[in-house]
Amino acid sequence: MSSSFYLRKTTTTDLPILFEHQLDPEACAMAAFPSRDKEAFYSHWTKIMANESNILMTILIEGRVAGSIVSWEQAGEQEVGYWLGKEFWGRGIATEALNQFLKVVKTRPLIAHVAKHNIGSKRVLEKCGFKLAGDDKYLNIGNEEVKEFVFSLDGN
Numbered sequence: 370m371s372s373s374f375y376l377r378k379t380t381t382t383d384l385p386i387l388f389e390h391q392l393d394p395e396a397c398a399m400a401a402f403p404s405r406d407k408e409a410f411y412s413h414w415t416k417i418m419a420n421e422s423n424i425l426m427t428i429l430i431e432g433r434v435a436g437s438i439v440s441w442e443q444a445g446e447q448e449v450g451y452w453l454g455k456e457f458w459g460r461g462i463a464t465e466a467l468n469q470f471l472k473v474v475k476t477r478p479l480i481a482h483v484a485k486h487n488i489g490s491k492r493v494l495e496k497c498g499f500k501l502a503g504d505d506k507y508l509n510i511g512n513e514e515v516k517e518f519v520f521s522l523d524g525n
């Protein structure tokens with residue numbers, strides 16, 4: 370991984386690029402998560418940025434916003450999720466971002482939900498030490514049922 374890799378707290382100036390990333394149909398299909406329109410996207414990010422218990426970080430590559438990696442509490446569990454712009458895929462960036470993020474977010478277990486067909490994201494989790502903990506299904510914001518794996522990174 371190039372030395373130009375950097376993680377920092379997400380700022381509102383990153384949002385236009387993160388908005389574009391989540392519009393990509395291939396990314397949405399991978400994550401089984403439909404795009405938000407501009408209003409829904411900004412409303413969501415305004416809400417999560419106002420909650421200080423959320424950890425929201427931007428992945429920078431050569432000074433450019435490559436994606437985001439976030440952690441939040443849900444139903445008593447600490448969750449992690451990430452999303453990269455397509456032009457940054459396939460270079461080990463998600464793996465590096467998650468490894469760095471795990472030094473910032475120290476809560477264990479740390480949980481990730483991943484659509485069963487999302488081979489790349491499963492692989493990222495496995496490479497960072499997460500273990501398959503079960504499976505589940507849920508209705509996403511597009512009201513589609515998503516079958517997913519639940520991965521967990523335990524404390525030792």
Ligand SMILES: CC(C)(COP(=O)(O)OP(=O)(O)OC[C@H]1O[C@@H](n2cnc3c(N)ncnc32)[C@H](O)[C@@H]1OP(=O)(O)O)[C@@H](O)C(=O)NCCC(=O)NCCS
Nearest residue numbers: 396399400451452453458459460461462463464489490492
């Ligand atoms: C999934 C995603 C984060 C992967 O990011 P990435 O930076 O390309 O991943 P990496 O380069 O670190 O790859 C890690 C491993 O996964 C594999 N991989 C990545 N994408 C893959 C794909 N589409 N199909 C198969 N394997 C894939 C890589 O080959 C690598 O494995 P290896 O080291 O054994 O060769 C990225 O494609 C993305 O943001 N997708 C859209 C949003 C999304 O799905 N987010 C996750 C929601 S749970």
